[in-house]
Amino acid sequence: xxxxxxxxxxxxxxxxxxxxxxxxxxxxxxxxxxxxxxxxxxxxxxxxxxxxxxxxxxxxxxxxxxxxxxxxxxxxxxxxxxxxxxxxxxxxxxxxxxxxxxxxxxxxxxxxxxxxxxxxxxxxxxxxxxxxxxxxxxxxxxxxxxxxxxxxxxxxxxxxxxxxxxxxxxxxxxxxxxxxxxxxxxxxxxxxxxxxxxxxxxxxxxxxxxxxxxxxxxxxxxxxxxxxxxxxxxxxxxxxxxxxxxxxxxxxxxxxxxxxxxxxxxxxxxxxxxxxxxxxxxxx
Numbered sequence: 001x002x003x004x005x006x007x008x009x010x011x012x013x014x015x016x017x018x019x020x021x022x023x024x025x026x027x028x029x030x031x032x033x034x035x036x037x038x039x040x041x042x043x044x045x046x047x048x049x050x051x052x053x054x055x056x057x058x059x060x061x062x063x064x065x066x067x068x069x070x071x072x073x074x075x076x077x078x079x080x081x082x083x084x085x086x087x088x089x090x091x092x093x094x095x096x097x098x099x100x101x102x103x104x105x106x107x108x109x110x111x112x113x114x115x116x117x118x119x120x121x122x123x124x125x126x127x128x129x130x131x132x133x134x135x136x137x138x139x140x141x142x143x144x145x146x147x148x149x150x151x152x153x154x155x156x157x158x159x160x161x162x163x164x165x166x167x168x169x170x171x172x173x174x175x176x177x178x179x180x181x182x183x184x185x186x187x188x189x190x191x192x193x194x195x196x197x198x199x200x201x202x203x204x205x206x207x208x209x210x211x212x213x214x215x216x217x218x219x220x221x222x223x224x225x226x227x228x229x230x231x232x233x234x235x236x237x238x239x240x241x242x243x244x245x246x247x248x249x250x251x252x253x254x255x256x257x258x259x260x261x262x263x264x265x266x267x268x269x270x271x272x273x274x275x276x277x278x279x280x281x282x283x284x
Contacts, residue, residue, distance in 0.1 A: 001204040002072050004037065007064065011036045011043065012206050015052060030207060031097070034172045037203035038100050039071030040064055045099040065103075066110060073171055073201045074107070076250070080199075083246045084167055085147065089194075090139070092165035094153045094183045096172050098124065101150045114147065123151040140164045153183045163192040167246075170200045173208050177215045197244055 004012060015033050028048035035042035041061050043049050049058060064070040068078050077093065084091050095101055101122060108114040116122060121135050132155075139146050139162060149162065153174065156162075165187045174180050180200070187196045202208045 001202050001209060002076065004072050004203050004206075005040075005070055005075075007040050007070050008036060008072060008203070011040050012203065016206065018052060033207045035097065035099060037206055037208055038073045038095075038171055039103060041070070042099050042103060045102075066107065068107075072203070074104075076199075076201060077104070077169060078107070078111070079250050079253070080167065080169070080246065081148065083249060087246070089166045090146065090164045091148045091167045091169065092162055092187060093148060093150050093169045093171065094156070094180075095150070095170075096153050096174065098152065100171055101152070104150055108148065118145050119147045121146050121149045123149060123155055125152055125155040127155070136160065136162065151183070153179055156183050156186050160186050161189040161191065162186040163189050166194040166196050168196060168198045170198070173200070173202055173211045173215070175211060175215060177219055197246070199247075 012033060015029060015036065018029055028046070028051070031046060032043055032049060032052065035046065041064050043053065044058050044061050068075050081091055093104065101124070105116055105120060105122070108120050109116075112119070114120045117138075121139050123132060123135055127135065135149075138144060139149050141164075146164075149165065151162075153170075168184055168187050170180060170183065184198050200212075202212055
């Protein structure tokens with residue numbers, strides 16, 4: 001689970017508060033929450049955003065488009081990729097919606113100078129079968145220029161092999177967990193000789209967390225019905241200790257940054273308190 005930025009929390013809370021107004025959960029509201037959890041600017045890319053935000057609010061979001069600190073998931077990806085490049089690892093990024101893919105294309109070009117079709121490859125459902133094969137071959141090419149593949153999760157069905165990737169990122173969640181499993185399995189194909197790390201990014205306290213809990217529970221019920229063996233309740237699961245050096249670096253870096261911010265604020269507070277005490281002494 002990921003903690004959203006302050007801007008995201010403000011947007012997501014506003015959207016979450018709309019839920020009691022409707023029966024069930026409108027698809028457009030779910031879409032906005034999913035996009036806002038990736039990066040707040042993505043709210044602007046939908047036609048339905050005007051139902052929940054004023055024109056002024058949507059206009060204000062434009063200034064945050066290339067602000068990596070405004071979106072927790074985008075920030076995670078941008079922290080992960082440079083470390084993968086150092087280790088000569090390729091990254092496979094899955095997303096259900098097209099808007100985040102287009103945003104990442106612009107971000108990679110702006111910050112890294114990467115071009116679509118060379119360093120960054122895109123695999124979407126509207127790509128013809130022959131072209132899709134060419135894209136996969138480019139990604140799988142040993143020593144090729146490709147670094148990252150952005151893929152629509154619905155476009156990566158069975159039969160696709162993307163074993164060049166050793167890092168898989170899922171930007172959003174699915175009501176049907178089999179889609180996520182199929183996407184992840186693209187890197188776990190015959191010929192994979194590297195350890196593959198999968199990052200399922202979920203915004204805590206949002207619909208994404210609820211979707212994950214529900215789908216996990218449904219899978220457990222299904223396993224209980226069709227399995228001859230006892231299946232442990234998922235609420236009792238404990239994640240095994242996974243040695244991910246790259247992820248540990250990111251966490252330690254965030255902790256160090258937080259420590260420096262705390263120290264900076266404490267020093268500022270001490271200066272303010274010192275000035276206040278000096279003023280009192282002078283007044284006496």
